[in-house]
Amino acid sequence: MKCTILLIGSELLNGMMVDTNSIFIAEILNKYGIEIVNKIVVGDKIDDIVNSIKYAKNNSQLIIASGGLGPTIDDITREAVAKALNKELLYEETRFNEMKIKYKNSFNITKNNERQFMFPEGSIIIENEKGSAPGFIVDDIACFPGVPFELHDMFPKFISKYVVDKGIDDKFYIKDILTWDIPESFLETEIIDIINSEPDIFTEFLAKDYGVLVRLIAKQDMKDKVESMKEKIYNKIGNYIFGEDSDRLDTIIIKKLEEKNFKLSVAESCTGGLLSSIILSNSGASSVYEEGYITYSNNSKVKNLNVDSETIDKYGAVSEETVYEMLKGLKTEIGIAISGVAGPNGGTLEKPVGTVYIGTKIIDKYLVKKYNFRGDRDNIRRRAAYSGLNLLRINL
Numbered sequence: 378m379k380c381t382i383l384l385i386g387s388e389l390l391n392g393m394m395v396d397t398n399s400i401f402i403a404e405i406l407n408k409y410g411i412e413i414v415n416k417i418v419v420g421d422k423i424d425d426i427v428n429s430i431k432y433a434k435n436n437s438q439l440i441i442a443s444g445g446l447g448p449t450i451d452d453i454t455r456e457a458v459a460k461a462l463n464k465e466l467l468y469e470e471t472r473f474n475e476m477k478i479k480y481k482n483s484f485n486i487t488k489n490n491e492r493q494f495m496f497p498e499g500s501i502i503i504e505n506e507k508g509s510a511p512g513f514i515v516d517d518i519a520c521f522p523g524v525p526f527e528l529h530d531m532f533p534k535f536i537s538k539y540v541v542d543k544g545i546d547d548k549f550y551i552k553d554i555l556t557w558d559i560p561e562s563f564l565e566t567e568i569i570d571i572i573n574s575e576p577d578i579f580t581e582f583l584a585k586d587y588g589v590l591v592r593l594i595a596k597q598d599m600k601d602k603v604e605s606m607k608e609k610i611y612n613k614i615g616n617y618i619f620g621e622d623s624d625r626l627d628t629i630i631i632k633k634l635e636e637k638n639f640k641l642s643v644a645e646s647c648t649g650g651l652l653s654s655i656i657l658s659n660s661g662a663s664s665v666y667e668e669g670y671i672t673y674s675n676n677s678k679v680k681n682l683n684v685d686s687e688t689i690d691k692y693g694a695v696s697e698e699t700v701y702e703m704l705k706g707l708k709t710e711i712g713i714a715i716s717g718v719a720g721p722n723g724g725t726l727e728k729p730v731g732t733v734y735i736g737t738k739i740i741d742k743y744l745v746k747k748y749n750f751r752g753d754r755d756n757i758r759r760r761a762a763y764s765g766l767n768l769l770r771i772n773l
Contacts, residue, residue: 378545379414380406381433385444385454386523387420398443398528405533407594409540410547411439421445426457430518434461439539441532444523446510448489454520455513459497462516469494472502476509503535514539550600552607554591555624557767559617561589571609578606586759587625619770626766627655633773634665640709643669643765644682646694646716647733652762667709682706695728697745700736704743711773712738713765717748719757733761737769744772 382402388394399416406413414437419429426445433440445454459466473494477486493510496502503512503519508527512520512535519535521528540548556564561582565572568591572580577599583590591610593603611618620629634641643652653669656662670681675694678684684702692698695716703714717733724730731752736745748764750757 378411378439378543378547379437380411380439380441381415381417381437382413383429383433383440383442384416384418384523385421385426385442385457387451389418389444390420397525398523401525401529402441402443402532405536406441408549408551409536409545410549410596411540411545421451421453423453423457423460426454427461430458430461434518438517440518442518442520443528446493446512446520446522448487448492448510450489452492455492455495455497458515458518458520462497462518464497464499464515466495467498467500469496469502472511480509503531505531507531548597549594550597550603552593552603553622554593554607554610554618555588555620555622556591556614556617557588557619557626557763559589559614564589564591564614564617567614568610571606571613575602575606578603587763588619619767626763626770628659629770630766630773631656631659631662631665633770634711637773639665639711640667641665641711641713642667642707642709643712644678644703644707644714645669645671646673646678646703647719648715648717648758648762648765649673651758652713652715652765655762655766670707672703678703693728695732695734697734697736697747700734700745701743704736704738704745707738710738710740711769712736713769714738714745715761715765717750717757717761719754719761721754731757733757733764735761735765735768737765737772739769739772742772744768 382399384396384399389396403413417429419425442454445452455466473491480486496513497515500513500515503514505511505527507530508522508524510522512531521531561584565582579594581592583592593606595603619626645652650671656666672678672681675689679686682703683706684699688698688702695718700714700716704712714736718724718728718730720730731750733748733750734745735748746768750760
């Protein structure tokens with residue numbers, strides 16, 4: 378089955394918002410063997426949306442649309458779908474009344490909220506348990522809200538039922554191998570012979586914030602061949618692999634600490650709380666996370682972590698010696714400390730932008746390692762935070 382992803386909203390065209398919904402949708406469609414032939418981004422103009430729908434109908438059997446289901450005058454997806462299909466819009470008053478009861482204590486419901494319950498005739502409603510705007514499907518055009526956490530809840534439930542109803546049985550077996558601290562180009566060079574030996578298995582490389590993925594895709598009946606190929610990749614680059622599929626460095630660390638009954642604390646300078654944020658994005662992290670210090674200034678390092686001011690004067694805040702003392706100032710069995718030059722200013726010939734020292738403490742064993750990251754400020758900070766997690770993973 379061929380599918381078009383249709384993203385609706387002028388904010389996606391003018392740079393006010395970054396699209397993440399299509400990535401989420403595509404990841405799930407891939408698992409069901411549904412081929413994505415087009416991704417269209419269109420603004421809030423009804424004729425443009427109508428034309429996009431007609432183009433998509435001519436080139437695919439399924440359209441997944443996101444956005445434009447809110448209550449305001451620029452939310453016109455319902456009208457556009459009805460116009461493209463030459464259908465009437467029908468008002469579902471019963472559903473609107475149910476919504477009023479559900480959200481009576483959450484926000485003020487106004488007359489324009491009624492628009493969220495206008496559907497093209499013949500529509501099947503897609504329930505939205507996380508928000509006020511239902512989705513709908515009509516003539517294989519499935520429309521969802523643009524709010525990511527609402528779509529993330531609705532779409533998997535919808536597509537799992539849709540493929541059964543349509544008798545689609547092309548589900549793929551997908552294996553993600555997750556790596557860290559190996560450049561994408563070098564990674565490919567290391568395993569290209571393995572890739573070429575399995576032409577029936579599609580291989581792609583995906584660079585993410587949390588690492589570079591090697592994705593293996595094949596039909597379900599080739600699962601054993603995929604697993605065999607995976608083992609060959611492990612034998613070749615196993616030192617760089619930290620997990621598979623839904624594994625993440627932060628979740629691996631949390632699990633390991635829980636198993637060992639250890640507590641973690643962190644001391645951050647250039648990452649400014651990013652490392653803590655990554656860890657605490659996981660529900661249940663409180664079982665292992667004790668505390669975090671953002672010691673951005675030299676005075677803060679001295680005051681909160683007992684770093685010797687003479688150490689900073691002699692070696693600098695960005696140094697192996699300072700990070701070692703930052704670790705010594707942490708009170709838990711396990712610790713991570715980071716200090717670096719994130720840029721764009723502050724670099725020197727000796728310590729250019731991207732120079733970061735990362736240290737780990739495991740009971741009475743201390744390790745500090747120097748890194749040289751490339752990229753802008755945000756990229757350097759992200760790489761430093763995840764590298765801290767990876768360094769701890771390796772040594773824990």
